[in-house]
Structures are given as C-alpha cells and as structure tokens.
Amino acid sequence: xGFPGDQSSGAASARFDRxxxxxxxxxxxxxxxxxxxxxxxxxxxxxxxxxxxxxxxRELVWYVNTSDRPLPDICLRLYHNAMIHCKCVLSSxxxxxxxxxxxxxxxxxxxxxxxxxxxKPGEKVFLDVEFGMSIRVEREGEYxxxxxxxxxxxxxxxxxxxxxxxxxxxxxxxxxxxWGDETFHDAAFYVIRVVSPSSLTLVGSGxxxxxxxxxxxxxxxxxxxxxxxxxxxxxxxxxxxxAKLGETEVNSYAFAERKEAAQKALDYALKALEVFGKxxxxxxxxxxxxxxxxxxxxAMEYSGLVGVAFAEYGPEKETKLEYVIVHEVAHQWFYNxxxxxxxxxxxxxxxxxQFATLLYFRSVHGSEAAEGxxxxxxxxxDEGLRAKMPIGRPSSSYRTAKAYKAIVYGRGPLFLAALExxxxxxxxxxxxxxxxxxHEWKIATTASxxxxxxxxxxxxxxxxxxxxxxxxxxxxxxxxxPPPM
Numbered sequence: 001x002g003f004p005g006d007q008s009s010g011a012a013s014a015r016f017d018r019x020x021x022x023x024x025x026x027x028x029x030x031x032x033x034x035x036x037x038x039x040x041x042x043x044x045x046x047x048x049x050x051x052x053x054x055x056x057x058r059e060l061v062w063y064v065n066t067s068d069r070p071l072p073d074i075c076l077r078l079y080h081n082a083m084i085h086c087k088c089v090l091s092s093x094x095x096x097x098x099x100x101x102x103x104x105x106x107x108x109x110x111x112x113x114x115x116x117x118x119x120k121p122g123e124k125v126f127l128d129v130e131f132g133m134s135i136r137v138e139r140e141g142e143y144x145x146x147x148x149x150x151x152x153x154x155x156x157x158x159x160x161x162x163x164x165x166x167x168x169x170x171x172x173x174x175x176x177x178x179w180g181d182e183t184f185h186d187a188a189f190y191v192i193r194v195v196s197p198s199s200l201t202l203v204g205s206g207x208x209x210x211x212x213x214x215x216x217x218x219x220x221x222x223x224x225x226x227x228x229x230x231x232x233x234x235x236x237x238x239x240x241x242x243a244k245l246g247e248t249e250v251n252s253y254a255f256a257e258r259k260e261a262a263q264k265a266l267d268y269a270l271k272a273l274e275v276f277g278k279x280x281x282x283x284x285x286x287x288x289x290x291x292x293x294x295x296x297x298x299a300m301e302y303s304g305l306v307g308v309a310f311a312e313y314g315p316e317k318e319t320k321l322e323y324v325i326v327h328e329v330a331h332q333w334f335y336n337x338x339x340x341x342x343x344x345x346x347x348x349x350x351x352x353x354q355f356a357t358l359l360y361f362r363s364v365h366g367s368e369a370a371e372g373x374x375x376x377x378x379x380x381x382d383e384g385l386r387a388k389m390p391i392g393r394p395s396s397s398y399r400t401a402k403a404y405k406a407i408v409y410g411r412g413p414l415f416l417a418a419l420e421x422x423x424x425x426x427x428x429x430x431x432x433x434x435x436x437x438x439h440e441w442k443i444a445t446t447a448s449x450x451x452x453x454x455x456x457x458x459x460x461x462x463x464x465x466x467x468x469x470x471x472x473x474x475x476x477x478x479x480x481x482p483p484p485m
Contacts, residue, residue: 374417
C-alpha cells in the first residue's frame with residue numbers, strides 16, 4: 001500500500017502533517033487545525049478491485065491519550081462485522097512498530113489491541129493496521145445502511161477500523177443495536193487515498209485534494225477534518241448539480257433519472273446551510289455533498305455529506321424531501337460539530353435535528369408551516385401511544401423501532417419546544433447558539449445541556465427535565481459542561 005518507510009515515531013510523525021486540512025475549512029475555522037492538535041489522525045489507503053470485493057486497506061493512526069489514566073489497550077470498532085454479508089479481517093496490527101494480536105469481542109465488531117506498554121496521559125501512540133473486507137455485491141436491491149455494491153452503486157460508510165470514544169467509563173464499545181445510530185467518535189482528521197477503477201465517480205466526505213492515474217486506475221486523495229467519520233460512495237454515470245454558498249461548494253449527486261429531484265435537494269440544502277449558519281454558527285467546511293444511494297429508510301448523515309435514499313427522490317416525495325434534507329443538514333451541527341453519544345443519549349442529536357428543522361420551516365415558510373412540523377412530532381408520539389417514557393434513555397432501552405422513533409423523534413423535540421416556551425424564543429435561540437459554540441468539536445451530554453440551559457435562562461429547569469428527560473433522581477447530574485476553548 002502507500003506508506004513506505006519505517007514505523008519509528010519520528011518517521012510516523014513526519015507523515016501526519018495537518019496543513020492539508022486548511023483548504024477544506026472556511027477561513028474563520030482554519031485555526032481548528034492547530035487548536036485540535038491532539039485529535040486522532042487517520043491516514044488510510046483503500047484499494048477497490050474491478051469486481052468491488054474484497055476491499056484491501058491499510059491505515060496509520062496517530063492517537064493521543066487525552067484521559068487522566070494510562071491506557072493498557074486500545075479498541076477498534078469494526079462496525080460491519082455484525083452484518084451477515086460483510087466481513088472485515090485485520091491481517092496485521094502494529095503498535096509503535098511492535099506486532100500485537102487483536103482480541104475480538106461482540107462477534108468480531110470490536111478488536112481490543114493490548115499495548116506493549118501502557119500509554120500514559122498526554123502520550124501518543126502509532127497504529128499500523130492492514131485489513132481486508134468482503135462486501136455484498138448484487139446488481140439490484142435496496143438495504144438500510146448498506147455497505148456494498150448494489151443497484152449500480154458502491155457505498156462504504158465507516159468502512160475502516162476506527163477508535164471509539166474513551167471516557168470515564170472506558171471504551172464506548174456497546175453491542176450494536178437493532179435501531180438507532182451506532183457510531184460515537186471523537187473529532188478526528190482523515191486523509192483517505194482511494195485506488196479504484198477509472199470508470200467510477202468517487203464521492204467522499206471532505207475535499208478531493210489530489211487525483212492521479214496509476215496503471216490504468218485512478219487514485220483520488222480526500223482530506224477531511226475535524227470530523228466524526230468518513231463516508232465513500234462510488235458509481236459510474238453519476239450526474240452532479242453544484243452551487244456555491246459563501247466559501248462552500250455544495251454538490252448533489254444522482255443517476256440521470258433522478259437529476260431533477262437532485263437539483264431540488266441541492267436547493268433545499270443550500271437554504272438549510274444558510275439558515276443554520278445564522279442560527280448555530282457557520283458550516284465549517286468548504287464542501288458539502290448530497291448523494292442519492294440505495295437504502296430503504298430516508299437518509300443518513302455523515303461528516304460533510306448526506307446519503308439520501310433513492311425512494312426519496314420520487315415525484316410523490318417532493319414535500320417530504322425538503323424535510324428529509326433539512327433534518328440531515330441539521331446533523332452537521334448536532335452530531336458532527338457537537339458530538340454526543342448516539343447510542344446512550346440519542347436525543348441529543350436526533351431531537352435537536354428535529355427541532356432545528358422546525359426552526360428552518362419557521363424561518364423559510366412561516367409559523368403555519370412550523371406548526372405543521374410540530375404536529376408531525378405529535379403524530380410520531382401518538383404512534384407510541386403518547387407514552388411518557390424519558391427521552392434520555394439509551395436506544396437499547398426501547399423495545400421496538402416504533403417506540404424508539406416515537407420517543408426520540410417525537411417526544412424529544414416536543415421537550416425542546418416546551419423548553420423554548422419556558423425560556424422564550426429569543427433567549428432559547430441565544431442558548432442554542434451558545435450550546436454549539438461551547439461544545440464545538442467536543443462531546444455534549446444531557447448534564448452539560450441542562451447546566452448551560454439553566455445558566456442562560458437563569459432558572460431552575462429540573463421539573464421540566466424530570467417530566468421529559470429522565471427519572472426524578474438522575475445519575476451524574478453533578479458533572480459540569482465543558483469550558484469554552
């Protein structure tokens with residue numbers, strides 16, 4: 001693969017040059033490259049064969065122990081090993097040049113790497129991981145959150161081994177859930193070099209910074225960061241509609257039969273980026289991509305990119321398409337810029353993205369349209385029989401997908417509407433802006449959300465949180481929100 005040379009600390013350090021990321025950030029955000037100097041850094045080579053499977057990859061990871069305890073091991077998430085049609089195998093793993101033997105857990109979805117010696121707080125470690133991945137290859141079909149090649153398209157969400165968040169409870173490696181999002185990552189930097197058939201158009205998170213030819217194949221390098229993850233899609237014969245919003249190029253990719261709907265999706269994304277930029281602070285990247293993909297349910301957010309299901313681009317879905325696009329654009333702030341535990345506290349990104357969608361409709365279409373959005377939340381909660389279940393529960397605590405959606409997507413934003421009523425629109429808007437600024441590229445929690453809300457409104461919100469978010473005696477509420485950087 002593409003990482004020549006030895007694995008000494010000096011040689012590895014020279015390769016992790018962060019200046020490449022400045023061009024992918026708007027001017028007011030380029031200082032993040034220096035500010036987040038201890039954030040993880042991934043350099044990944046990926047080879048896509050003509051037949052699409054198996055994939056071959058190698059990654060170097062620069063990781064700093066930012067905790068207050070020595071780390072005896074490091075965990076890697078191999079998300080897709082929980083799926084029947086996908087298998088990722090680590091063929092070689094080195095830590096600071098020393099070979100280690102992974103210990104697999106959760107049916108291979110987690111690889112624990114015992115370290116040659118514990119990594120002390122503030123110390124860095126270098127991982128060198130070679131991996132191979134077999135994926136589904138089919139000509140027709142649609143699957144939710146598919147990884148593989150189907151319906152003329154290759155889709156690869158978080159295809160690489162990735163380090164999860166490490167906090168006071170240890171590594172965040174809970175078993176994969178039946179519903180809800182699975183990823184929980186620190187903000188990191190990514191350089192991804194993809195070698196693929198030249199016939200493919202590659203759509204990846206971040207900026208394509210270099211394109212080369214190598215033995216009749218194309219080599220495209222993407223740079224992205226800070227970001228929570230990297231996503232790649234590829235297909236022949238994709239069309240693209242593009243427009244500029246300030247410093248950001250916005251692209252909408254689709255097959256020709258969906259080009260008209262892709263243009264509408266582009267228009268909605270442009271407006272959403274503009275509205276949310278004013279409400280929550282500017283979108284950080286110089287590129288944002290939409291791509292029409294084969295999945296069964298709605299859409300899915302990734303850092304700097306949104307995948308939208310083929311079906312959402314049908315002519316009968318025009319009204320819903322705006323809602324779907326706006327919700328996913330909102331995730332660029334609530335999941336990406338502001339990180340949160342999507343497994344244990346899913347309301348922090350999903351309910352906030354839902355409420356942000358109402359703010360968009362209020363701004364663009366007026367109060368009547370916004371009220372329609374609010375009624376849609378009531379409808380979702382009705383599907384859960386209006387159960388007064390706390391919204392702050394882990395996704396695994398909901399027995400069915402319908403219950404999860406009713407509480408997190410329905411009752412969750414209704415809590416935020418009640419909070420807006422309690423604080424007043426102007427003060428609540430100022431709080432949300434401050435919430436993003438305070439937690440930018442960090443990890444927000446229910447406790448930090450409540451703490452900051454109470455500070456900004458100058459009131460006790462315990463009764464409202466007890467009604468909607470948790471039981472009367474929540475654990476860990478004494479933790480304080482992260483200080484501004």
